[in-house]
Amino acid sequence: MNVRRLIPTAALAGAVALGATALTACSGAAGTGSKDGKLGVTASFYPMQFLAEQIGKDHVKVDGLTKPGVEPHDLEITPRQTAQLGEADVILYLKSLQPAVDKAVAQSGVKNVVDAATLTKLESHASSGHDHGSEPGHGEEGHAHQDGDEHAGEAEGHSHGEGGTDPHVWLDPAKYAEIAQGVGAALEKADPDHAADYRKNTDELVGKLTALDTEFKDGLKNTASRTFITTHSAFGYLAERYGLDQEGISGVDPESEPSPARMKELQEVAKKDNVSTVFFETLASDKTAKVLAADTGLKTDVLDPLEGISDKSQGADYFEVMRSNLKNLQKALGSK
Numbered sequence: 001m002n003v004r005r006l007i008p009t010a011a012l013a014g015a016v017a018l019g020a021t022a023l024t025a026c027s028g029a030a031g032t033g034s035k036d037g038k039l040g041v042t043a044s045f046y047p048m049q050f051l052a053e054q055i056g057k058d059h060v061k062v063d064g065l066t067k068p069g070v071e072p073h074d075l076e077i078t079p080r081q082t083a084q085l086g087e088a089d090v091i092l093y094l095k096s097l098q099p100a101v102d103k104a105v106a107q108s109g110v111k112n113v114v115d116a117a118t119l120t121k122l123e124s125h126a127s128s129g130h131d132h133g134s135e136p137g138h139g140e141e142g143h144a145h146q147d148g149d150e151h152a153g154e155a156e157g158h159s160h161g162e163g164g165t166d167p168h169v170w171l172d173p174a175k176y177a178e179i180a181q182g183v184g185a186a187l188e189k190a191d192p193d194h195a196a197d198y199r200k201n202t203d204e205l206v207g208k209l210t211a212l213d214t215e216f217k218d219g220l221k222n223t224a225s226r227t228f229i230t231t232h233s234a235f236g237y238l239a240e241r242y243g244l245d246q247e248g249i250s251g252v253d254p255e256s257e258p259s260p261a262r263m264k265e266l267q268e269v270a271k272k273d274n275v276s277t278v279f280f281e282t283l284a285s286d287k288t289a290k291v292l293a294a295d296t297g298l299k300t301d302v303l304d305p306l307e308g309i310s311d312k313s314q315g316a317d318y319f320e321v322m323r324s325n326l327k328n329l330q331k332a333l334g335s336k
Contacts, residue, residue, distance in 0.1 A: 036061070038058075038059060038060055038061040039056065039059060039060045039061070039089050039090060039187065039190060039191045039194075040060075040061055040063070040087065040088050040089040040090070041056060041060045041061065041062045041063070041088065041089065041090045041091075041092060041187075042062075042063045042064075042065065042084065042085055042088035042090070042091050042092070043062055043063070043064050043065070043091075043092045043093070044064075044065050044066065044072075044091075044092065044093035044094065044097070044098055044101045044105075045064065045065065045066040045072040045075075045093075045094075045097070045098065045101075045307060045308065046064065046066065046072075046306065046307060046308045046309055046318075047094075047116075047170035047176070047306060047307070047318070048064075048092040048093060048094065048116060048183075049062055049064040049092075050317065050318045051092065051179065051180050051183045051205070052090075052092055052183065052187075054180075054201065054205045055180065055183055055184050055187055055198055055201045055202050055205060056187055056198070056201070057197070057201055059187075059191060059194045059197060059198070060187070060191075063084060063088070065077065065081055065085070065101060066098075066307075066308060067308075068308055068309055068310045068311075069283065069308065069310040069311075069312075070283075070308060071283045071284055071307065071308070072097065072098055072307045072308060073097070073098065073307075075098050075100055075101065076100050077100045077101065077103075077104045081104070082104050082107070082108075085104050085105065085108045085110070086108045086109055086110065088108070088110055088112075089110075089112060089190060089191075090110075090112040090113075090114065090186065090187065090190050091105055091108065091110050091112065091113045091114065092114050092116065092183060092186075093105055093113075093114075093115060093116070094115065094116040094117050094167055094169075095115045095116075095117045095118075096117060096165070096167055097167040112186065112189075112190045114182065114183060114186045116169070116179045116182070116183075117165075117167065117169075118182075119178055119179045119181070119182030119183070120169055120175045120178040120179055120182075121175075122165040122166065122167065122169065123165060123166060123236070123237070123240075124164045124165050124166055125166045125233070125236025125237070125239075125240070125246070166233075166236045166237065168234040168235070168236065168237060168305060169237055170306060170318075171234060171235055171237055171238040171305065171306065171322075172237035172238055172240075172241045173209045173210070173212045173213040173216065173241075173322070174209070174210075174213050174241060175237060176209055177205075177206045177209040177210060177213075180202055180205050180206055180209065181202060181206060183202075184198050184199060184201070184202030184205075185202075208319065212319060212322060212323075213241075215323070215326060216238075216241070216242055216322075216326055217242060219326050219329075219330055219335065220242045220243070220244065220326070220329060220330065220333070220335070222335065222336040223330070223333035223334055223335050223336065224274060224333060224334030224335075224336065225273055225274040225275060225276070225332075225333045225334055226243065226244050226245050226273075226333070227244070227245040227247060227269065227273035227274075227275055228244060228245070228246060228247065228275070228277070228279060228303070228329065228332060228333065229247045229248075229249065229266055229269070229270065229275055229277070229278045229279065229292070229298075230246065230247070230248055230249065230278075230279040230280075230281075230289075230303050231248070231249045231250060231278075231279065231280045231281060231284065231285075231286070231288055231289045232248065232249075232250065232281055232284060232305055233246060233248030233250065234281075234305035234307075235303065235305070244329075244333075245273070247266060247269055247275075249262070249263070249266060249278075249288050249289065249292060250288065258288060263288075263291075263292060263295070266292060266296075267292070267295060267296050270296050270298060271296075274334075275298065275332075276298060276299060276332055276333075276334070277298060277299045277300065277301050277328075277331075277332035278290075278292050278293045278296075278298050278299070278300050278301075279300070279301055279302065279303035279328070279332070280300060280301075280302060280303075281302065281303060281304055281305055282302060282304055282310060282312040282313055282314075283305075283307060283308055283310065286300070299332075301328050301331070301332060302314055302324070302328060303325055303328060303329070304321050304324065304325055306318060306321050306322065306325075309321070314328075
């Protein structure tokens with residue numbers, strides 16, 4: 001497999017227990033950040049915001065730090081947002097994805113801080129590889145990972161996660177469900193009066209994510225190709241979950257420029273692995289995808305890393321966009 005688990009981080013086990021213990025104090029629903037008696041939750045970017053809204057529903061008021069249409073990797077925190085962060089009852093973020101947020105959270109003084117990176121196991125993924133002999137249908141968790149492969153560290157731009165880890169865990173519905181359980185436990189702890197509702201909402205959301213996981217598993221089981229090329233190497237967890245090979249033009253940072261050697265290598269990969277499509281995304285430039293597609297005679301399409309929802313998104317929420325991603329992957333890979 002090209003998508004390798006290079007440096008598994010020492011993530012703590014047990015998302016639910018973690019969600020509870022991650023909260024060092026309990027502010028209650030009437031804290032300084034709450035409005036109309038609701039629990040005030042500040043979420044760093046869309047995947048965290050979506051969890052808070054789905055689990056908290058009417059009991060929470062959710063504010064997002066990353067506005068629609070803004071690429072979250074590039075977010076700069078304004079003084080007003082810093083002040084807003086300090087007034088929150090609960091902060092949800094994913095450490096290492098947005099350095100500006102990490103710094104602001106550390107300075108916020110808020111007791112109820114939930115780092116999604118502690119609620120599931122983060123891994124490192126190579127966005128390029130050279131062993132393209134993988135067989136379809138091995139998309140469970142039992143991949144053979146070649147940790148000692150000489151090309152294992154070739155992916156560009158993979159240094160912004162802690163220890164080189166890939167932060168894009170929400171693109172794996174099973175891992176996102178683990179994070180949802182931790183967030184649910186955190187909200188229960190912060191607002192015990194509504195704990196039963198948070199638990200019920202968490203169970204419903206986890207059920208939907210489990211169903212989505214099954215849709216991906218079934219939908220990508222039999223395809224003509226297992227390799228996809230994308231501008232932004234955000235899909236390592238998704239590729240690993242469903243037995244696909246991600247080939248990133250740039251690294252985890254969507255704005256990094258690929259080398260001429262990498263572009264040449266991708267042209268060879270496209271020819272060898274029966275690749276039909278180069279994917280770009282809605283929040284970053286599609287320039288490199290179009291250049292590669294033009295050079296290789298490939299089509300282009302959207303594969304959305306779901307870091308934010310905008311009017312260009314192929315869906316109104318996480319589930320709609322993920323199903324669009326599935327449809328686009330099936331089309332590109334030649335689903336049988």
